[in-house]
Amino acid sequence: MTSLPSSISRRAGDGYRSAAQLRRDLATRRPFVPTATLGGALSAAGPLVVCMAAAVVGWFLIDAGGHGEPSDALRVGASGWLLGHGSGIGVDGVRITAIPLGLTLLCAWVVWRVGHRVGESLSGHGPDADRIADGERDWTVPLASALFAAGYVIVASLTASAVASLSSAPSLPRVIGASLLLSLGVGGPAIARGSGRAAIWVPALPSSLRAALALARTILVWWFAVAALALAIALVLDFSTAANVVSQLGAGAGDTVVIALLTALVLPNAVLFSSSYLLGPGFTVGTGTLVTPGLVVLGPLPMFPLLAALPSGGPGAEWTSWLMLSPVLVAAAAAARWQHRNPASRWDEAALRGCGGGILAGVLLGLLTLLAGGAVGPGRMRDVGPFASDVVLHSMTAFGIGGLAGALLMVWFQARGGRLRARLASVRGRLPGRR
Known part of the structure; x- marks a missing residue:
């Protein structure tokens, strides 16, 4: 993490400065407006160029460039990048609104990396650590984040305008909204961390809030790992169906590579579908369908290999109802581990940590689940996705109860272990030779 320059190294009248100090000043005091604005533009342009x-490459792999022009492929790549920002797009009169979250995650990762570098490059601007500690206002991060977001939004808006046509018609407001969410929600914290301001601001937050945020992150990471494992097991158990789908498509080597890439882009969506299934509410893969642990109702499905993970239609097996205990167990294990590593001295503090972290994790999971579905085709396929509102209620309840139980159980074990160690120490003190 970049630390703020001290007041001693920042004063111009200190006389001679070493070459290392000069290099540090040059690296941390780059031109403010160009650095922040270009950083936002580059963080948007990088994934855009990769998509195009x-x-x-996919155009050449599929038919060796026999149909269409390179400009058409570039337009498809730019449209895919916009789709990762929730723009929606029209294809042959069919509106596609589902977001390939794998692409969105790639964009978020690039924004974080570039934002962190921008923060490092601008860390020398504004008041130093001593002056901030004395109460001086520091506008470095807010201004840099605003300029960063402006650069990102400009690239996104120009791309949407260049791709727009009567048939595709990407939604510019949604692109701008997603761009602001990425550049401010991800880029802003990255700039704060890279500039060293986060190291000053975070400790000022209430300890209970910091603990709840950290526990919520742990619960979500563990839960996504469990959901991904469940998805992988379902695919392995019915891998022959996925292979049969690829063979029926008559896909060659190039087509198979493209299908694998498309599958990778929607894997985060599939993990959120798996999460909703394990929580109980389930999801729909078309109008009139339902996939839950207790009941599976399916209709005609498109030929896509990832759909091989769907369970067979009909009432669920008796054991599948026990899957709904998994979120409680995951939250309890995560809270117990957090309490073990960061002991709370009081029961009420541990309860607040566990329950608050679990509820916060449930809210965040619900917000992410909102992004997982959307229209993926005509007719029935306009209604595909998890039941996000039910996921919020189920996850808040399950994670909250699990987090509370896990934290309190670990506090009990720690208290019991402390009393046991005290008794052992007392016994050792009475033994001959211990006095």
Whole structure:
């Protein structure tokens, strides 16, 4: 993490400065407006160029460039990048609104990395650590985040305008909204961390809030790992169906590569579908369908290999109802581990940590689940996705109860272990030779 320059190294009248100090000043005091604005533009342009290059490569792999023009492939790549920002797009009169979250995660990762570098480059601007500690206001991060977001939004808006047509018609407001969410929600914290301001601001937050946030992150990471494992097991158990789908598509080597890439882009969506299934509410894969642990109702499905993970239609097996205990167990295990590593001295503090972290994890999971579905085709396929509102209620309840139980159980074990160690120490003190 970048630390703020001290007041001693920042004063111009201190006389001679070493070459290392000069290099540090140059690295942390780059031009403010160009650095922040270009950083936002580059964080948007990087994944955009990757998407367009991948589209051109896929165009050659599928038919060796026999149909269409390179400009068409570039337009497809740019449209895919916009789709990752929730723009929606029209294809042959069919509106596609589902977001490939794998692409969104790639964009978020690039924004974080570039934002962190921008923060490092601008860390020398504004008041130093001593002056901030004295109460001086520091606008470095807010201003840099605003300029960063402006650069990102400009690239996104120009891309949407260039791709827009009567048939595709990406939604510019949704692109701008997603761009602001990424650049401010991800880029802003990255700039704060890279500039060293986060190291000053975070300790000022209430300890209970910091603990709840950290526990919520742990619960979500563990839960996504469990949901991904469940998805992988379902695919392995019915791998022959996925292979049969690929063979029926008559896909060659190039087509198979493109299908694998598309599957990777929607894997985060599939993990959220798996999460909703394990929580109980389930999801729909078309109008009039339902996939839950207790009941599975399916209709005609598109030929996509990832759909091989769907369970067979009909009432669920008796054991599947026990899957709904998994979120409680995951939250309890995560809270117990957190309490073990960060002991709370009081029962009420541990309860607040566990329950608050679990509820917060449930809210965040519900917000992410909102992004997992959408229209993926005509007719029935306009209604595909988890039941996000039910996921919020189920996850808040399950994670909250599990977090509370796990934290309190670990406090009990720690208290019991402390009393046992005290008794052992007392016994050792009475033994001959211990005095």
